Amino acid sequence: MPKSAFFSALQAELDRLDQAKVSKRNENVIESFTSDPSPKAVIQGKQYTIFNSNDYLGLRHHPVLKEADHATVEKFGTGPGAVRFISGSLQMYKDLEQAIAKFHGREDAMVVSSAFATNVAVMSCLIKGQSKESMVSENSLVISDELNHRSIIEGIRAASIDSTHKAIFKHMDAEDLRRVLEENKGKFARIIVVTDGVFSMLGEYQDLAKLRAVIDAYDATYPEGIVLVVDDAHGVGCFGTTGRGVEEVCGAKADVLVGTLGKAFGTDGGYVVGDKVVIDYLRESAATYVYSNSISPGTAGAALKAFEMMQEAEGTQLLKQSRDNIALFKKLMSEEGLVFAAESTHPIQPLLIGDPAKAKQVKLGLYEMGYLVTNINYPVVSKGRDEIRIQISAAHTQTEIETFVKAVKSVM
Ligand SMILES: Cc1ncc(COP(=O)(O)O)c(C=O)c1O
Structure with a gap:
């Protein structure tokens, strides 16, 4: 059977990974x-x-979050029932998004099933329009820190752009970002700079103030400007005096900030915060949001409690x-x-x-x-x-x- 030949190849790959001790x-x-x-x-x-x-505050076993989870399940059931545009949003999702936006001092927030899916949504949609009719051109250059998380890399891949539209800057090196911005003057309509906030291998963090200074200096050089996207999955909820993450530690803001509910906030799911126009655009165009269920209602209820608790x-x-x-x-x-x-x-x-x-x-x-x-x-x-x-x-x-x-x- 031809199919068994394919499955044998899959088994051979599993064996290779096992033998290399990397499975x-x-x-x-x-x-x-x-x-x-x-x-x-x-x-x-x-x-x-x-x-x-990654449960940095020990919230996943907190009795108040468990109680909120149970109470929300009683009210809204154990699952979302459908994606949001099909049978409606649950009020709990709206409440959670408002709380997240307020926590990060932004106009709006959008909750997605995971931070991984959020990064895929944000990167693919900001890099270029998602349909032939889209008003968003393809003419972006995305510049990524060389050690960014896999979800950012997959998000860039999902945009299906060729290598001339991608560049990397040396890890945590704002001067190298300056070099890339200088070299690409006049070549692109807009720039998307993307980085992890806290890098998960060493606990080091990107100096957003330095990046911001370089970006601000070059913003007017590109017709549609430069957008800074920061994925602070490991920073939000636990880093900075009030848990606002790398933005708080550095005293500088991203244009688009991605976070996870699945680490310090003790629950599960991802989110993005930013200007209303950006979030509205993502709600229309992000496949992992439009065509995929949100987090479970109970998880949203527990996450809302976590955001409230962070401010108490x-x-x-x-x-x-x-x-x-x-x-x-x-x-x-x-x-x-x-x-x-x-x-x-x-x-x-x-x-x-x-x-x-x-x-x-x-x-x-x-x-x-x-x-x-x-x-x-x-x-x-x-x-x-x-x-x-x-x-x-x-x-x-x-x-x-x-x-x-x-x-x-x-x-x-
Ligand atoms: C920097 C970073 N971004 C995104 C993610 C994905 O988070 P989630 O588990 O919510 O998909 C991780 C998970 O380890 C991460 O470290």
Whole structure:
């Protein structure tokens, strides 16, 4: 059967990935969580303290969010029923979008099923018009930080533009962005500059103030100007004094900001905020929004509660606890002589290992001792910079952080 020949090729590819030890599908399966304030993952009956989650504030187990989820399900049911333009939006989606827009100080927000789908929507739709009749020309140059997240790359691919319409600037190098803008003067109607806010491998962040200064200097050079798109999935909700992310840390704003509900906000889904005209345009043209269900109503209810909480005393306290935990962790690590792959003030803290085999050993050693961490290897990080990515949560207790650092030291 010809089909079995194709499936054999699929199996051969799986075997290749397994042999290269880069397969991802045999992940740990978490059977349940313990019910203490810093919940542990239960895997094959054993408890593990989690140091590899994006749930930076511990909100996914928060009783108030769970309660909001349940109450919203009671009111709106367990699913959206259809995409929004078919059988109508739920009021909960509207309420959530208003809360998100207000939180980020923007005119409007649009919620999509995930931040990945949001980036695909934003990039494909801003780069060029989505139909032959569209009033939006194809004449954009998209300039991307060389280490941007896969979802941004897929969004650019979804626009189906040729390589002459794409450029990269060196990682976190505003002067290199200036070079690209200078070289392309007069060649394009508009420029889309796109970057991650916080980069998830090292916890480092793009200096938006520097990018903004370069962009503002060149804005008038292009007939339709320059739009700065920032995906701050790892920053929103947990970074900056009030959790407004890299924008708050840098004191500069994106034109279009993408965030996720699935990390610090403890729920699931993605969103984009910006001027009303941009969001309206995306609601008309973004395939991953128009033709795909939104998040579940319960998730929206819980997410709305998370945004409310961030602006109350509890949110302020969680952010302070997050900062205190990060500071304690860094202090204890340096007292033990352990070296980081980068200096980070974000919950992502990368322990430098420098060798892929050793990184795996350290991860497995910590697993044996009841800790979940992630090893990150070349080519995701540069050669010799293999690391253990540790993610600190506001829910971690002081004792957990102290015993974890001792465990890291002993395994190293
Ligand atoms: C920078 C960045 N953008 C987008 C995403 C995708 O987020 P989501 O899980 O909401 O699709 C991730 C997820 O890891 C991310 O790190």
